[in-house]
Amino acid sequence: MSGLVIVNEVGPRDGLQMHHQSLTVEQRLGLINALLASGIRTIEVGSFVSPKAIPQMADTAGLVGRLPVPELMSYSALVPNLRGYEMALEAGVTSIAVVLSATETMNQKTSA
Helix, strand or coil, rough: CCCCCCEEEEEEHHHHCCCCCCCCCCHHHHHHHHHHCCCCCCCEEECCCCCCCCHHHHHHHHHHHHCCCCCCCEEEEEECHHHHHHHHHHHHCEEEEECCCCCCHHHHHHHH
């Protein structure tokens, strides 16, 4: 086993999508910059989902386009389905997190 530990911060995605209030892209970028300033280097910056379903993640593509150059950083985004994957690729995301469920019913619901 390696002695390397990688902390993948998911607050800009998981934390923000749970709040009722949506942040602007500028505010989300400010949060990510603060996390980078704290020394965190791997961040899940958002998700590519329908803004009707999760308005807090609207314009994740616009956010990705404004992220600081990832020399020592690693950014990822969550994609729940093929359309989200395509949107992430179009935005230039190079690392993705996928949604997998234990049941076929739940997998079908998230792939719509």
